[in-house]
Amino acid sequence: METIPFSKNTDTAEMLEINFGPQHPSTHGVFRMAVQLEGEKICGLKPVFGYLHRNHEQIAENLPYAAVMPYTDRLDYVNALTNNFGYALAVEKLAGLEVPERAEYIRVIMAELARIVNHIAVIGFMLNDLGAFFTPLLYAFRERERILDIFEGVTGSRLMNNFFRFGGVKHDLTEADLAEIKKIIARFPAFLKEFEDLLTKNEILCMRCQNVGILSAGDAINAGITGPVLRASGVNYDIRKVDGYSIYNRFDFQVPLGKKGDVYDRYYVRILEIRQSLKILEQALAKIPQGEIMNKKALPYLKMPRNFKPPVGEAYGRIESPKGELGFYVVSDGTPQPWRYHVRAPSLINLTALEEMCLGQKVADAIVILGSIDIVLGETDR
Amino acid sequence: MPVLEIAVKFGIYAAMGTVLIFALGVVTLRNLFHCALCLAAALIGTAVIYLGLRADFLAGIQILLYVGAVVTLVIFAIMLTEHLAGKTVRQNNSQSLPAVIGLAAFVAILAALIVKTPWPLQAASHAKISVMEIGQALMGTYVFPFEVISVILIAALIGAVVIAKKDNSGEQS
Amino acid sequence: MNRILGFFDQIFVSAKAWLLALLGRFLPDWVVVLASIVISGVVILVMGAVIMMYLTLLERKLLGRIQNRYGPNRVGKWGLLQPIADGIKMFTKEDIIPANADKIIHLLAPIVIVVPAFMIFLVVPFGRGMTAANLNIGLLYFIAVSSVTTLPIFMGSWASRNKYSLLGGMRTAAQMISYEVPMTLSVVPVIMMSQSLSTNEIVLAQSGCSGLHWFIFTPWGLAGFIVFFLCATAECNRPPFDLPEAESELVAGFHTEYSGMKFALFYMAEYMNAFTLCGIAATLFLGGWQGPFLPSWAWFFGKTFILICVMIWFRGTFPRFRVDQLMGFAWKFLLPLTLINILVAALWHFLPPVWAWLWSALILVISFFILVKLNINFVPEKRVYTLES
């Protein structure tokens, strides 16, 4: 293994170097944190990547545009739908495709459901890192199950949805699906209350999370941190609001902000974001119009993916994925394959500030901080 | 029950032998961690001897204080300094010979004392000292030395805290 | 009615007496004494093993139910054969010894750890007249023996030559030493009230009024019980105090490098400790085997079972403490509370009943709030979140 350039020299002090990962119960995959310890205090921490690297970008550069869609599912496999969204957005920008009204609504509904799934799962996993033996996680999964059932019924798959198409979506939402989603939304506040009763005021959780892993707003912006982690630091930056992509500017929702930017704020901002997502979903379900789900111009490309040749140019499409800003940079040279395809992965870039957050904290905190950043290795390593 | 008594006696001697072996281990083994473990075993053996001599309370205290607290702290110290735990240490040095001579002299004096002291034979061998009596002795007859010891212990504790604190603040600044 | 009850109450005691009497006909006395020890020992060994096996099942079942799932239910009816299947699995697993390990100590550690776990069983009063060894220093014995448990954990963690193990071992040492202090002190009021160290005497001191004389029904007893129970949870490394084997941080702490039967022995010691500690807690504060209608051993096992369920309930609910908070909790919160509790017990002894109740409850509640105020970093901060558009 290569040597990790720690800032402090190990030989001088009585320091212990430990690798958390690549096989470790709480690195959420094959991720390695090389940690320098003095007793239990962290003096140095370097993340090491690449254990799940499969060169997603090169695979994509050798495939027609449409065939990349299922691969984007495998980036952040907890919420494949938002990945689809980002890629579809970038390519539609590139090709100048319009999306029909109903399809936009379906996209927003699915993306918000995916956000809810991600946030409850993340809170569950973070609590697991905190040592709560699976209870919050399984409560979260109980609710996630119902949403995944919707995904399965609509998109055909629970995780690897491959649902978005350029200029629309693959399947329509039936009335039954909409009713089912309404039912889920109706029962969600009760679940959130239960979840909060279990966690929010829990003294042990507060002790463990409050004032741990503090990230100031300035540092967060400079380090390119996005998503709930950034908003927990008190920066009002939600791409749904800023860009208003798709039809997000039509909905009335707010951006929850934390004050301190510690682990607790990240936890609670996620809970509040679930509430906002529910709000968006309610509005979307009330307003969803009838109509086409695919742009007529794009229909032939479904049967003939190799005929889809966006004009020469480049596009950077970004969305607010549950993890942060998910950007797709696509360069077309007029052939069926993208010449350059790049993913701006929030899971990777949010780790830039990991070391600062962990320095001086205890070992146990480092793991919770990692859990609160919320990474998925499929996206980090690509 | 003569058989049982014989067994107990035999057990005491066996315990003594074991204690001796482990005590030798403490001073001869090259690995500090092993030494500490031997020390723990020797102390437990001592407690067993106490038990055999029907000093239950003493045995309990012996294990609680020496094994549970002192040895644990020793091992904790050894493990904190990671370099020590893996290393092997030579336990004898150039001063072994004077030490042996000194020890021999000490043993001789002790032996002389033991021989000269008029030990009361058979007097207290079966008298069982209850916990209550120990308590009364500590809180009554020997209350002054008891309290003095506790003052000394408190002083030591405060001293330790002071030292630890200073170390800490120096590191932070 | 009473006779039937009495018969069931003493069924195990009479069985043993009958067996010994039978032996006494043919054999010399010392053999009978030896046989008595052997019978008790064998019963304890078997019981320890069985208790451990079924505690694992109970824990998995209860956790499953808490988490809205079934828990093991495939091997045998209701998964009753699951522990046996697990045992077979453990036996057939490869025994892995790390290349750099200190092989002898690595082997010794799991063996040594079960010894104190079994030894504590000696002084647990399972029922009326059902204490294996009625020592008059029973409680001291219990505290002393349970303090030895630190050593094998050290041995295992050090001999594995694994950094996770080492960290786990150090955490264990710190935690065990810290929590022994409030645990011992929380027992002191009980000793003061029952004026004995013998577990049997302590149970007898709580007799009468069909359970209302249990020590838990006094202010100092309640406080002592809570402190003792928390410390017991910490002593047997159970959540939320399971830092030595913190899965999400240290993989498995001190037994990271153990597999197969050695691992099972660590597990066994842990569960047996949990059982005995709950048993002792029941003995000290919940009246032990005292209780109306049911046989004494049923009462004992029932109380212990409930306490174990509470421990499992803790596991199903709480996240884990952090090292410094854990130590802080023991030294800054539990320790002062127990000291005050001893004072309260003394007051209780000297004041007339009604006043005693008032004063001791008042002192305890006030000191609780003062301690909370002093340990303000344990108390959650109030946070306000803004919603911006």
Added chain:
Amino acid sequence: MDIPVSEVKKELEARLPDVKLRAVGNSLLVENPDDLPRVALFLKENPKFLLDYLSSVTGADYLSYLESVYHLYSMAKKHGPVALRVRVPKNKARIPSLVTVYRSAELQEREAYDTFGIIYEEHPDLRRLFMWEDFEGHPLRKDYAQEDSETLEAADIAWLEARGVEVPPEMKEKAKALEAAGQRAVAQKPEKPRN
């Protein structure tokens, strides 16, 4: 809220007259890579733009040259993006690092270094990000020769046979031929002169 490139260009040319700029599509090409940190710092601190957030850094291979693309946004003013690009020749792929201006470039520049071999000068910790340390080549370059995992080489065959795996004779012959020619088994990659 998009910022028109022309506006950015006008402002930059007014304030930093010695920096040569060119609008390429919807982005701004900094002709001399050494000017990049100055341009970025200016854009970050100029109250008109306040582009305080570097969203994405990526490389691209255009056969004759390598390119590094930066997408800048403003969190304070909530506008963007401004895309900056820098072109360097393949044999001298050196670009000053932006880490001093934006920390978010740290991991992304490492990634671009890893996949394209662009050396970001004065990067505090320029190591490979995904590949292991002694990996050869930069996989996203168009001229990267990918190892063909289907074709066995002589060393592979020796390894397999040492473990008792029967290797079909035609594979052996192929490996021999490759070894004789002094070549490695490289996957065929369609060379498409595009763009």
Added chain:
Amino acid sequence: MTFGWGVFKGMMVTLKNFVTSYACKRDNGGIFTVQYPEEREKEFENFRNFPFLVYDGTPDKVRCVACGICERECPTKCIHIEMETDAAGKPARKPAVFDIDYGLCMNCGLCEEVCPFDSIFMDCAFEVAAAERLDGLVFHKKALLKSNEYFRKVRPALASAIDQKRKAAEEKKKAQAQPPEAPKPQ
């Protein structure tokens, strides 16, 4: 708020769930585990797993004409097709070899989307575990062929839509082939 209240509230939540796991049904707070081989989750029409080939009537009437579009468009390249040739060496519009490596397939469903002959569809069967990677998971033509009736059973809505479409196309073809006259009694 009193110190310890949050902890107590959390314990009440877990207690409530403990009780409801016995008292309630799956949908309102009870146990949500599905005891898999005995119980099964609801199956969805849209659910896709691995592709299969549809034939009409008998297995030799394969819809597939071995055009190779799916082979080309498959992102993972898990499909392998060889066209059958008749005795004269002229290609018959039929697959001789049609292999799908299930171990490689990523269930994206693109083959189903691009197929112009309504021949390849995604199956709902998911119990395809095998002990051997090559022998067990590379499915050959024989195993892949499934009847239209099966297709109608697993994905009724899609199958009937396809059937109607095919019928309409056939009638149109017939109508073009024959001069318009009175419809034959059937």
